[in-house]
Amino acid sequence: MRDLEFAGDFVAIEGCDGAGKTVQAKRLADNLRDRGKDVLETQEPTDFRCGKAVYDAIENDLSPEAAGMQFAADRLQHLERRIEPALSKGKTVVCDRYVHSSLAYQPALQHRTREVDLERVHQFNREITRPDLTVLLDINPATGLRRVRERDEEVEEYEGMDLQRQVRHNYLRLAGSETEVVIVDGSGSRDEVENRVLDLVAGELGC
Ligand SMILES: Nc1ncnc2c1ncn2[C@@H]1O[C@H](COP(=O)(O)OP(=O)(O)OP(=O)(O)O)[C@@H](O)[C@H]1O
Numbered sequence: 001m002r003d004l005e006f007a008g009d010f011v012a013i014e015g016c017d018g019a020g021k022t023v024q025a026k027r028l029a030d031n032l033r034d035r036g037k038d039v040l041e042t043q044e045p046t047d048f049r050c051g052k053a054v055y056d057a058i059e060n061d062l063s064p065e066a067a068g069m070q071f072a073a074d075r076l077q078h079l080e081r082r083i084e085p086a087l088s089k090g091k092t093v094v095c096d097r098y099v100h101s102s103l104a105y106q107p108a109l110q111h112r113t114r115e116v117d118l119e120r121v122h123q124f125n126r127e128i129t130r131p132d133l134t135v136l137l138d139i140n141p142a143t144g145l146r147r148v149r150e151r152d153e154e155v156e157e158y159e160g161m162d163l164q165r166q167v168r169h170n171y172l173r174l175a176g177s178e179t180e181v182v183i184v185d186g187s188g189s190r191d192e193v194e195n196r197v198l199d200l201v202a203g204e205l206g207c
């Protein structure tokens with residue numbers, strides 16, 4: 001990953017399926033706006049053509065390695081077209097899933113086909129800009145899956161319990177080795193999690 005300096009701050013929200021990323025990214029963006037920040041909310045995979053190809057890759061059961069490259073290509077375009085222009089203008093970017101999703105999920109999928117280890121996923125993402133802060137919403141996979149099942153009519157294979165356990169393990173290991181990745185307890189009510197996230201981010205951003 002690359003470390004670049006921008007006028008604005010870049011915050012990514014990460015976690016297992018159903019951890020509350022989409023709910024909390026929205027709430028965080030609104031809270032930061034209340035504190036005077038100009039906020040860009042965005043998400044991965046993107047709505048660019050590259051992002052749609054990511055969903056095709058998942059549906060067509062591409063190998064984790066090929067899918068990992070597709071995610072990285074979408075991310076690079078996301079940075080070039082949307083994230084970095086906003087950061088250059090001094091905006092705060094809140095991104096729902098980013099590079100740590102690849103680092104946590106792709107190696108967890110390796111048992112299915114060809115191997116793709118963490119080092120390989122790092123290689124795909126070598127040109128990717130590191131966020132200033134990554135909020136890892138940590139949740140028991142059973143709670144996350146229950147939330148997903150209540151939300152969605154169809155639950156995809158991506159959301160199986162064994163996979164989620166491995167993904168959580170990978171996320172926690174990343175948080176242990178990278179100081180910019182901070183764990184926030186994703187259990188409890190939406191309001192409780194919102195306050196935890198805001199305390200952390202406002203502290204880091206000084207707002
Ligand atoms: N703290 C919470 N308590 C109970 N339900 C919650 C909580 N946070 C989110 N939910 C609900 O759980 C479901 C999953 O939340 P959300 O969509 O934000 O998770 P996500 O991490 O974005 O999931 P995905 O990985 O599938 O994108 C939603 O229906 C949401 O309204």
Ligand SMILES: [Mg+2]
Pocket residue numbers: 021022023096
């Ligand atoms: Mg979501």
